Amino acid sequence: MIHTPDARRGTAHGTVYGALLNDRATQARMAAQFGEAPYKAPPQAPVLYIKPRNTHAGDGVAVPLPRTPGVVRVDATLGLVIGRTAWQVTPDEAMSHVSGYVIASDLTLPHDNYYRPAIRQRCRDQFCPMSAVLAAPSGFKVDEAMLDVQIRDARGHVSANWRRGFADLVRSAPRLLSDVSAFMTLRPGDVLLLGPGEGSPEAHAGDTVQISVPGLGQLRHTLVDEEIAEGARA
Numbered sequence: 001m002i003h004t005p006d007a008r009r010g011t012a013h014g015t016v017y018g019a020l021l022n023d024r025a026t027q028a029r030m031a032a033q034f035g036e037a038p039y040k041a042p043p044q045a046p047v048l049y050i051k052p053r054n055t056h057a058g059d060g061v062a063v064p065l066p067r068t069p070g071v072v073r074v075d076a077t078l079g080l081v082i083g084r085t086a087w088q089v090t091p092d093e094a095m096s097h098v099s100g101y102v103i104a105s106d107l108t109l110p111h112d113n114y115y116r117p118a119i120r121q122r123c124r125d126q127f128c129p130m131s132a133v134l135a136a137p138s139g140f141k142v143d144e145a146m147l148d149v150q151i152r153d154a155r156g157h158v159s160a161n162w163r164r165g166f167a168d169l170v171r172s173a174p175r176l177l178s179d180v181s182a183f184m185t186l187r188p189g190d191v192l193l194l195g196p197g198e199g200s201p202e203a204h205a206g207d208t209v210q211i212s213v214p215g216l217g218q219l220r221h222t223l224v225d226e227e228i229a230e231g232a233r234a
Contacts, residue, residue: 014189016051022195055128064226075106075196094174103131154206164197
């Protein structure tokens with residue numbers, strides 16, 4: 001079955017993969033931890049996770065947040081949308097397999113364990129709002145792009161302004177796509193998230209999250225108390 005992006009829903013109909021530990025500052029911060037058993041060295045291959053279908057959501061969604069712990073980390077990032085099948089592609093070939101980008105709010109309950117899949121923290125319902133599939137303007141380069149996150153509380157006050165770039169990735173966008181395609185096939189509609197940046201901001205129920213990439217587009221969503229959201233659905 002061929003999956004195709006659906007910009008009307010703001011999501012892609014393939015599998016969404018994320019890359020952990022793809023930020024140099026994060027790897028540097030965790031260097032001592034990587035030296036401990038059982039690994040005793042930084043990872044040599046991409047460390048991937050999946051955002052399953054239940055996490056996918058579009059622009060403007062109200063994301064339910066559990067009261068415990070009552071906080072979520074906003075791992076805002078860019079995603080590469082695969083336009084044609086990628087299998088064992090070189091870095092020079094990689095971006096020709098990309099049909100567009102999504103801006104993603106890769107939400108997770110805060111945690112520090114990179115050695116086990118963080119299913120409970122990362123895979124909650126609607127924990128991956130994504131923009132519509134965006135076509136890059138002429139001259140757009142991922143490694144020169146900047147991503148801005150602004151979080152406002154229920155009163156409209158700015159509680160966080162955070163900015164990240166993509167020049168200090170452990171694996172650049174073409175290198176990451178190449179390395180992942182070395183051992184698995186990526187198909188049209190799949191999304192490969194470039195991974196969290198160091199120091200991602202946190203948000204709470206009642207907050208509004210806006211993520212923008214100048215020259216590309218933006219994504220906006222809110223966070224709501226999970227129990228209140230469930231009561232409204234009952």
